[in-house]
Amino acid sequence: MIRGALIREFEAVFGKDAVFAAEADRLTYAYDAAPLEQVMPGLVVRPTSGEALAAAVRLCGENGIPLTVRGAGTNLSGGTVPLPGGVVVVTNGLNRILELNEEDLYAVVEPGVVTAKFAAAVQARGLFYPPDPGSQAVSTLGGNVAENAGGLRGLKYGVTRDYVMGLEFFDARGETIKTGSRTVKCATGYNLAGLLVGSEGTLGVFHRITLKLIPLPAAQQAMMAVFDRPEAASETVAAIIAARIVPATLEFMDQFTIRAVEEYSRAGLPVEAAALLLIEVDGHPAQVAEDASRVEELCRRHGAASLRVARGAAERNKVWEARRSALSALAKLKPTLVLEDATVPRSRIPDMVRAIDEIAREFRLAIGTFGHAGDGNLHPTILTDKRDREEWARVERAIAAIFDRALALGGTLSGEHGTGIAKACFLDRETTAATILYSQRIKKALDPGNILNPGKIIPAPA
Amino acid sequence: MADLATLRGLLRGLEEELVVCMRCGMCQAVCPVFGQTGREADVARGKLALLDGLLQAMLEDPEGVRARLERCLLCGSCAAQCPSGVNALGIFLKARAILAGYLGLSPAKKAIFRRLLAHPRVLDRAVAFAAVFQRLLARPVNETVGTSCGRIPAPVLAGRHFRPLAAEPFHRRCPSRETPPREGGPRVALFTGCLIDKIFPSVAEAALRVLDHRGAGVFVPPGQGCCGIPALSGGDLATFRRLVAWHLDLFDPGRFDVLVTCCATCTATLKKLWPALCEGPVAARARALAEKTMDISQFLVRRLGVAGAPGAGREGRVVTVHDPCHLKKSLGVFAEPRELIRAAGGWALREMEGSDDCCGMGGSFNLAHYELSKAIGRLKRARIAATGCEVVATGCPACMLQISDMLSQAGDAIAVRHPVELYAASLPD
Numbered sequence: 026m027i028r029g030a031l032i033r034e035f036e037a038v039f040g041k042d043a044v045f046a047a048e049a050d051r052l053t054y055a056y057d058a059a060p061l062e063q064v065m066p067g068l069v070v071r072p073t074s075g076e077a078l079a080a081a082v083r084l085c086g087e088n089g090i091p092l093t094v095r096g097a098g099t100n101l102s103g104g105t106v107p108l109p110g111g112v113v114v115v116t117n118g119l120n121r122i123l124e125l126n127e128e129d130l131y132a133v134v135e136p137g138v139v140t141a142k143f144a145a146a147v148q149a150r151g152l153f154y155p156p157d158p159g160s161q162a163v164s165t166l167g168g169n170v171a172e173n174a175g176g177l178r179g180l181k182y183g184v185t186r187d188y189v190m191g192l193e194f195f196d197a198r199g200e201t202i203k204t205g206s207r208t209v210k211c212a213t214g215y216n217l218a219g220l221l222v223g224s225e226g227t228l229g230v231f232h233r234i235t236l237k238l239i240p241l242p243a244a245q246q247a248m249m250a251v252f253d254r255p256e257a258a259s260e261t262v263a264a265i266i267a268a269r270i271v272p273a274t275l276e277f278m279d280q281f282t283i284r285a286v287e288e289y290s291r292a293g294l295p296v297e298a299a300a301l302l303l304i305e306v307d308g309h310p311a312q313v314a315e316d317a318s319r320v321e322e323l324c325r326r327h328g329a330a331s332l333r334v335a336r337g338a339a340e341r342n343k344v345w346e347a348r349r350s351a352l353s354a355l356a357k358l359k360p361t362l363v364l365e366d367a368t369v370p371r372s373r374i375p376d377m378v379r380a381i382d383e384i385a386r387e388f389r390l391a392i393g394t395f396g397h398a399g400d401g402n403l404h405p406t407i408l409t410d411k412r413d414r415e416e417w418a419r420v421e422r423a424i425a426a427i428f429d430r431a432l433a434l435g436g437t438l439s440g441e442h443g444t445g446i447a448k449a450c451f452l453d454r455e456t457t458a459a460t461i462l463y464s465q466r467i468k469k470a471l472d473p474g475n476i477l478n479p480g481k482i483i484p485a486p487a
Numbered sequence: 488m489a490d491l492a493t494l495r496g497l498l499r500g501l502e503e504e505l506v507v508c509m510r511c512g513m514c515q516a517v518c519p520v521f522g523q524t525g526r527e528a529d530v531a532r533g534k535l536a537l538l539d540g541l542l543q544a545m546l547e548d549p550e551g552v553r554a555r556l557e558r559c560l561l562c563g564s565c566a567a568q569c570p571s572g573v574n575a576l577g578i579f580l581k582a583r584a585i586l587a588g589y590l591g592l593s594p595a596k597k598a599i600f601r602r603l604l605a606h607p608r609v610l611d612r613a614v615a616f617a618a619v620f621q622r623l624l625a626r627p628v629n630e631t632v633g634t635s636c637g638r639i640p641a642p643v644l645a646g647r648h649f650r651p652l653a654a655e656p657f658h659r660r661c662p663s664r665e666t667p668p669r670e671g672g673p674r675v676a677l678f679t680g681c682l683i684d685k686i687f688p689s690v691a692e693a694a695l696r697v698l699d700h701r702g703a704g705v706f707v708p709p710g711q712g713c714c715g716i717p718a719l720s721g722g723d724l725a726t727f728r729r730l731v732a733w734h735l736d737l738f739d740p741g742r743f744d745v746l747v748t749c750c751a752t753c754t755a756t757l758k759k760l761w762p763a764l765c766e767g768p769v770a771a772r773a774r775a776l777a778e779k780t781m782d783i784s785q786f787l788v789r790r791l792g793v794a795g796a797p798g799a800g801r802e803g804r805v806v807t808v809h810d811p812c813h814l815k816k817s818l819g820v821f822a823e824p825r826e827l828i829r830a831a832g833g834w835a836l837r838e839m840e841g842s843d844d845c846c847g848m849g850g851s852f853n854l855a856h857y858e859l860s861k862a863i864g865r866l867k868r869a870r871i872a873a874t875g876c877e878v879v880a881t882g883c884p885a886c887m888l889q890i891s892d893m894l895s896q897a898g899d900a901i902a903v904r905h906p907v908e909l910y911a912a913s914l915p916d
Binding site: 139 | 507510513516525528532533536540545547548551552554555571
């Protein structure tokens, strides 16, 4: 429990309206979007200034209370689930875009700016911020950086990491640390931004983020290719990459997902299809036209049963509506949904699709698979009911099996959802004992009191 | 107070609906209250977690949960957007009733719901009495909007600019009516609704004019009252059910083909909540009535084929449309009010940004949380004003009240009208 005197100290810094001590408020910060056990925090604070944010870190440090930073709480690996009795620092009150520089193509933001709102503000100036995680309508940029979030455009445009030019953050004592710059090139000091991106709040608390912007592509062309064998779809993905074409998006949907989407949205998807590819190329109009026709030809050559090329914005929207509704459609089938993101080198997508199919049969589970085939990041989505203990045990074994198969194919545990609590115990399967020890030493050196979101990413030292 | 195990037993009935929420948090994008406060307890995910917390005995503060559940506009934005299809609105209404049953209603609510609202004739008399006194206590403040404010500052008004009670409510102008249709025309029942009866009788009169003009038979039974939504959102299921039964007796299904209302909230309540929150034979009768119930603009456009001429809605006086939550998000009706305005002619329809964002009224929410309600309403007002319109049209009298208050406080000269009023005004005398 957090002492009353300390709560009053927090209230003195933040004002009463920004400190939540009541049980009924704290419970609403005991979870994120990962299907994990809830953990009741001791206190929740919502700073609205950088000074207050630093003070929150300092107060936690001085009192040895673990602190978990939370943006929108959409994390899928438990990174924002607090420690028992710990403090949750909510950043959605720090939501200003401080600078949007059209000459030097960068923006400086506070951590609580909502991703989609930022992307829209950028686009209104004819510029482009490509990372578009599925939760972008609510997720915060601070959270995106802390998780190194991805999205549908990873293949061509990369992920959040590729857009972080600089950071200002608070260390475990609340001191300001600066890294990176507003310049394209920067070789000054350690690349601390590289360390902090994806650190899930374990090494510092973001105060200001400098993000790279790029020109908005002038044209795009979307299309949908239908396959009657899943292998044909995944082979087509490999063929497009091999032909040196880099689509902006290259998404895969298996039959289970197609049927769920069709049942849900009646979008006119071919329910007999074994798999779908949703493809979009973008860039200069001439290049878009050429790439589109080459992709079309590759799809046909690799056995696409049919191909729909979107004419105009309405049809393009329809293609992406089908993809966007995949998660909703699956979510409506069962109460609990486990969305995995194990990722493989993209040439191994056909093997991974097969492996997931085998795992679904072995553990007698309903798994819908869709995702970013172009960058090897599939989302096998297990549909279950957490209350069914027997089935949940099979789900846990299936998750471990998915990880093992992805690693055997040269892949990784997480493409974009982060390690958090959910995958920390699997880290040794992908890395080495020395890697974990090395990470533990970094953590210990930078946060000797172990107050910054302890227990996330790396297993606690034995 | 009974023990918490009893409460958990009552909440168990919600378990199957509660587990549907996967805590994805997408409701944060659309919740107007969360948009203002950024507090998780204000958004649907947080509220669902609180109910689940009570159910799973993670929390022992039903009073605290109730207070947080009441910080909700019941606008349904979350449910309309929910990827998992959580019936948030239904859950919240049922939970409010369960908690009110367990904790008891406040004396004020009990008096208002059980002594006034539950008895339509008593409510009519009380409001008539208030209408007389209002002239002494209020003065007009904005002629275009038609609002008044208190002559002397009163805490209960909190600086509100309100639309005054009508000198003569609709039920006095038209106590009852049953006119036959012209040959082949439909027989239409009109459910008036309290706000239209007592504050906006001109809307109901406009509806009658339009229905007469179109040759519909009109059935207006005497003794109508409230649809019950204030009681239901206050957790008073008994008063709600009493009002449902009362109206089911008034509206004899043999005497009309379609029931229309000019109030989006009444329509949504009749169509969705009457059947969902009643039991046994009453629920079956409510279901039958729900199938016949339509919004007035929906009825005029879909059933009677009212439509604008080609190109209508482009030129004329500028009007913008606010989509009431209970019309668009609850019932999917949004094209019809616009079509009605096109059919009226002489109007240039100019869309505002976020026409379907909630106005912040939320019925009793506005009374209990006026500052929050006002903050949300001001956003709406700014977007209305940005269109440069002369008139804002909306199909819900509750939205009309809130928008009038916001426009008037900002000193705008923008009139607030129901789409059916605009259409009625275009008809020949």
